[in-house]
Amino acid sequence: EPEVTQTPSHQVTxxxxxxxxxxxxxxxxxxFYWYRQILGQKVEFLVSFYNNEISEKxxxxxxxxxxxxxxxxxxxxxxxxxxxxxxxxYFCASILDREAFFGQGTRLTxx
Amino acid sequence: xxxxxxxxxxxxxxEGENLTVYCNxxxxxxxxxxxxxEPGEGPVLLVTVVTGGEVKKLKRLTFQFGDxxxxxxxxxxxxxxxxxxxxLCAGDQADSWGKLQFGAGTQVxxxx
Numbered sequence: 241e242p243e244v245t246q247t248p249s250h251q252v253t254x255x256x257x258x259x260x261x262x263x264x265x266x267x268x269x270x271x272f273y274w275y276r277q278i279l280g281q282k283v284e285f286l287v288s289f290y291n292n293e294i295s296e297k298x299x300x301x302x303x304x305x306x307x308x309x310x311x312x313x314x315x316x317x318x319x320x321x322x323x324x325x326x327x328x329x330y331f332c333a334s335i336l337d338r339e340a341f342f343g344q345g346t347r348l349t350x351x
Numbered sequence: 352x353x354x355x356x357x358x359x360x361x362x363x364x365x366e367g368e369n370l371t372v373y374c375n376x377x378x379x380x381x382x383x384x385x386x387x388x389e390p391g392e393g394p395v396l397l398v399t400v401v402t403g404g405e406v407k408k409l410k411r412l413t414f415q416f417g418d419x420x421x422x423x424x425x426x427x428x429x430x431x432x433x434x435x436x437x438x439l440c441a442g443d444q445a446d447s448w449g450k451l452q453f454g455a456g457t458q459v460x461x462x463x
Contacts, residue, residue: 338382
């Protein structure tokens with residue numbers, strides 16, 4: 241069964257460092273998303289991406305965040321200068337016919 | 352932000368019992384989805400409902416979307432220990448298709 245894959249599964253980084261989280265969405269899907277889940281809190285929408293551009297972003301998704309689809313398969317989330325409060329699980333999702341498929345997530349720990 | 356409230360927050364039952372979890376909002380949703388999430392993993396889609404009053408069945412799970420498309424319920428018949436998990440509802444709206452608002456989840460524990 242097709243699945244969304246994310247790498248790495250766990251990333252530890254020092255405050256102020258840049259991180260890139262990677263996702264390979266399901267190949268025939270056209271809409272891609274990043275969500276995050278801070279420990280013990282709700283899953284929160286970050287950004288949606290369609291046709292090689294951002295279609296919507298939340299207030300969380302400030303200038304420190306960027307997304308890119310550098311080739312036909314990868315979809316990346318970059319955080320330029322990480323803060324302690326960026327520590328969370330980050331989930332990539334792709335959607336087809338209103339069905340969202342989530343990756344296993346990347347646990348980002350900022351120290 | 353349109354809030355989705357899930358109740359109860361936690362539910363512990365014996366194997367074989369039935370349970371219902373609820374997802375309520377004051378806002379109308381274009382579609383509503385139910386997910387199950389295991390610790391340290393991503394949400395796994397169980398069902399999507401899009402029509403007011405719609406009922407969908409997935410083996411022992413029954414999902415209902417309210418007539419006004421503001422609420423939904425998940426009913427599990429004859430629960431099994433394998434049903435243990437965090438159940439999340441999430442909805443999107445017509446002007447933000449695919450941008451899901453998640454509820455906080457209901458933790459279900461089914462003991463043998």
